[in-house]
Amino acid sequence: MSKQYETVIGLEVHVELATKTKIFCGCSTAFGAAPNTQTCPVCTGMPGSLPVLNRKVLEYAIAVGLAANCEITRYAKFDRKNYFYPDNPQNYQISQLYLPICRNGWVEIETKKGGLKKVGIHEIHMEEDAGKLIHDEWEDCSLVDYNRSGVPLIEIVSEPDMRSAEEVIAYLEKLRLLIQYLGASDCKLQEGSMRADVNLSVREVGTKQFGTRTEMKNLNSFKAISRAIAGETERQIDLIEAGERVIQETRRWDDTQGESYAMRSKEDAQDYRYFPDPDLVPVAVSDEMLEKIRAAQPEFRNEKMQRYREEFGIPDYDIEIITESKHMADLFEAATAICGQPKKVSNWLLGETLRLMKETETDAQDLRFSPEHLAKLIWLADKKLITGSVAKEVFEVMFEENVDPERYVEEMGLKTVNDEGSLRKTIAEVIAANPQSVADYRSGKEKAIGFLVGQTMKAMKGKADPAAVNQILREEIVK
Ligand code: ADP
Ligand code: ZN
Ligand code: MG
Secondary structure, eight states, X not given: OOOOEEEEEEEEEEEEOOOSBOSSSSOBOOTTOOTTSSOOTTTTTOTTOOOOOOHHHHHHHHXXXXXXXXXXXXXXXXXXXXXXXXXOTTSEEEEOSSSOSEEEEEEEEEXXXXXXXXXXXXXXXXXXXXXXXXXXXXXXEEEEXXXXXXXXXXXXXXXXXXXXXXXXXXXXXXXXXXXXXXXXXXXXXXXXXXXXXXXXXXXXXXXXXXXXXXXXXXXXXXXXXXXXHHHHHHHHXXXXXXXXXXXXXXXXXXXXXXXXXXXXXXOOGGGGTOEEOTTSOOEEOOHHHHHHHHHTOOOOHHHHHHHHHHHHOOOHHHHHHHHTXXXXXXXXXXXXXXXXXHHHHHHHIIXXXXXXXXXXXXXXXXXXXXXXXXXXXXXHHHTXXXXXXXXXXHHHHHHXXXXXXXXXXXXXXXXXXXXXXXXXXXXXXXXXXXXXXXXHHHTTOTHHHHHHHHHHHHHTTTOSOHHHHHHHHXXXXXX
């Protein structure tokens, strides 16, 4: 019988924090500015410049640590991790090795079988991001942009507690939710504000000891992570089955080729000659600061779900989807507070909103329409000032550019025509133009009325109340 293997995975997750300024200087962290316009002597490593810790970075790191059940280090330090690379102007990165800000935490994930599982957090530390190298093949040169140099990061190091790609994704989603709810980062894998390095080894089922691991970098989507895990698991099992050994190294996963290749042999902490940064004072976390951060922790998803169940009486399915994003939950609550109709708000979010999000590949946190406008749209439809199909049409424009639906309806002349005279006139025309359907209806074919309603709605450009059309049609035909 062939041997059975188990995959063992631990993650190192980098998250860019949503501070306005960098970790050790006052430069802006705004994304997309012209290269090297958000730099200063500190973040370009000029001699004589001195770093000063951004307090907000510390607060975010502690808040994430508390959300992940960590112990907060009351006396923490920064260390220099020394290495040369052109995107690293100081020749060292300021990070934390000896006394990271958070340790020994855990988060709970749901497993495929429906159970709950704790994934241990070994530590969370604060560090600075590097600049960005741009390799210009056209000009045959490399350029460097230091705008990202000094952008604050936290690195969340898990214990090797995960056993499958599903667990890894559940863990990442959990972290993303916690951090987004805290407002500490937008956590977008595609844009690099959340980056995961996957450490993976295999071992025979039943063995206590872990196998030798490799580390894979550059995974920027959940799909790529899943494929990389499957590919690397298979590669390691093949090696072991062939009597060879897995070498501890960093590998790059090429998602288009569907295989990984060796990048460099694994380096150890001592290779970096870490030492405490003499330019920064140690970080002392007072009781007062800790209590303040603890008191300011938001309502997280589980509590929010519970409250929604009690407060709004909408189905669990709706609650799950709405609370998957803090922004959507905020929209839901604010719109409901205005219009008082939770189920209707939920229907718009789960229906048209999700459909358009998918179509335009929009992230929930980037939704642009305001809760006031959604509430107003619901009101317009409730008052029968617009029809259902017009409401959808208006919503699409709201989704794109957050227009005021009332004004838009006014300007575009989309109000339902309640003038019975003009409705009867149109219906008379439709009846005259469709004698066959009229005859069908008269001979008992109920379905024919639907076609005639459709024709009338079309002639009215959707601005008629379908129920009224239906009723008048029947009256006119029977006459
Ligand atoms: P290093 O200091 O060399 O980077 P760490 O002990 O900090 O190594 O571990 C880095 C990551 O690798 C952690 O997320 C940890 O859970 C994971 N890891 C450690 N050993 C293994 C292993 N044998 N298999 C899978 N993952 C592992
Ligand atoms: Zn700077
Ligand atoms: Mg490490």
